[in-house]
Amino acid sequence: MSIPTNFPAGTRQERPEQSSIGQRLLSAKKAYTTRFLADALEADASGYRLLSGPDVIPVPGDIVLARVERIGQLPRLESPVSRRQALFVGDEVLVAYANRYAPDQVLAEVPDSLGPCHLVAAGGLAGMVTVSHGAVGRPTQLAPVGLLANSQGRLNLKGFAPYALDPDAEPRVRPHVVAVLGTSMNSGKSTAAACLIRGLTSAGLRVVAGKITGTGAGGDPRLFHDAGAVKVLDFTDYGYPTTFRVETAELGSLAASMVNALAAQGPEVIVVEIADGVYQGETRHLLNSGVLHTLVDSVLFAAADALGAFAGVELLRAAGHAPAAVSGMLTVSPLAAAEAAAELDVPVLGTYELTSAETAMRFLAPAHQ
Template sequence: MTSFAERVAPAAELFPVEAPWPRRLGAAKTSYITRHVIDLVPSGDELMLAPATIPAAGDVILARVESIGAHDWIERPDGRKARLFAGDEIIVAYGARYATDAYEAVVPDDLGPCDLVAAGGMAGRVVGAYAGFAAPTRIVPIGQLAGPDGRGLTVRSGAPIPLLPAPPTLHPPVIAVVGASMNAGKTTSAASLVRGITRSGRRVGAAKVTGTGAGNDRWHLVDAGGAPVLDFTDAGFPSTHLVAPDDLVATYFGLLSAVAAAEPDMVVIEIADGVAHVETARLLADPAVQSTLSGVLFAAGDALGALSGVNLLRSWHLHVAAVTGKVTSSPLAAREAAALVDVPVVTTHELMEPSVAAALVALGSEAA
């Protein structure tokens, strides 16, 4: 009688190694933000680390989990949530975070112990937190991953999307989805619009051009029918907080150009955080960016937020096609908003209706 071990394929056949990574790197938990960098690591038995330097945003590091806090899992490149344990080694990147409902974090000024500030795989030093939000998971940097030349690797090292100084000459209509704040319903609204336009028989590309690196929003847009869907990590940034204005605009143009190259019928752009965020405001107020937009959907949390958001966007000479987002979760709040603004107030469910989505896109196209 054959044993169980004799009846099953060897582990090497069941789980083939897809890349000749050093054993230590293969055992580490790689994060979403660093997904484009791993294949740049030289093969061999030993993992090569770069000489120690002062950390900079985008540096990709190997780190050890010291203690578990708010983030007890890390998002893998494929979107899977890998549970974290003290002692795990993880591949993450330094970056600054701006999250009004979570952490404010900066890049540390040394290679000492720091924090896992985002589950997408970002290391930083927490300088402020939302009241009641759990303390961060603590990590200890071991060293920066090195490329074949021995130099340190960054998120930009493997980025497939180049930064462009100007918008593409030709592109389909572009609708931007912006909001009053974090968690105002921007991604849900963007995905709902993608779904509605897709159901009308048209192809939609999408991109998230600002925020903190994570795959959740991207997968949401993909599942809604967006193709292709890109984000700022594809352009080489772990986050866009504190990114130089020229690089921020160049990221927008690079992502728009890459999505437009697939020849979709329209493009939906999500811009993270709220319009009060410095990087968001700079991007939306840039004349060259504005020249690419057919219209804007504004996601608000309440009626007064809807009113102030519409007025602010108009002060930047942007056409607001509709108000949507969290405010529409309550019929009463939606009615309050409708009484204050002179644009349609549309629920995210209604955005998924082909006739509603198409009408909003037509409104934006006419205004452009």
């Protein structure tokens, strides 16, 4: 591909470095969210250009080459293979614009210009921090150089993703699907999901896994692989850097598309995680949308304490879902687990109890009797 010279009017495209843009892209530190772009660059780094200027307004998923101006809260960038790369002032990075909602960390939004912005997640997200948790320091600051484009125009993560939404996705014949939800961030959802995957594979079942919503990062998908899932997908495989502020109908299509793609692997069980807490906007809308009633057969709920477990079970039931069991961080405390067990009419299972084949199969018993 040759580098085009007929750029759209109103953008400052005539850069001295355009002739070496491919080398700059190859040299830049890539993020986990831009891993599919990294593969494409390794195959052929020619034909790319950078869009800049006051009329260039980023949207979620747009890819930006940016320079690190200040090291702050996030001093490392997760690489395409999930290695934590140390950042230095002056580094150039390839990250994606995204909105982020993380009560334990920050609220961040895609800015309305290519002005200075922040690294808002180590997985490789650029945005403007608008609200911070009291324990979070000042953000790492980025200076955007330009949005990635080619001769057809600007490029988005969805253009490099190996999977695409099926706009008419309808649930097909599929195995038992378990959804893992929780009270909040850090309630133990991912660990509980991984332990359940381990227990089911220990019972001799073929298990696949997915993460429908969340913030792009490699830790949870790799955890599910390590637990024994033979195939793992998450929203980044569909070109979403995060799912914050994605419309409910689109999330429903993502959920159905992912479950169908996982079912095509011929598993006996599908385990999917829905990130953040049941009060988080996208999660709550998804719970009440009816999509999960069609896709999900049973629910495992993770909570950090007994009160959260009780409230969460009641909220799920009000939305038409009947949790089969409660687990998560509360089970680290025998006293908290006992409090929850005294108030709930569903089992409270220690997270690592789920690694037992017997426990896991008891959880899924209705589907396998």
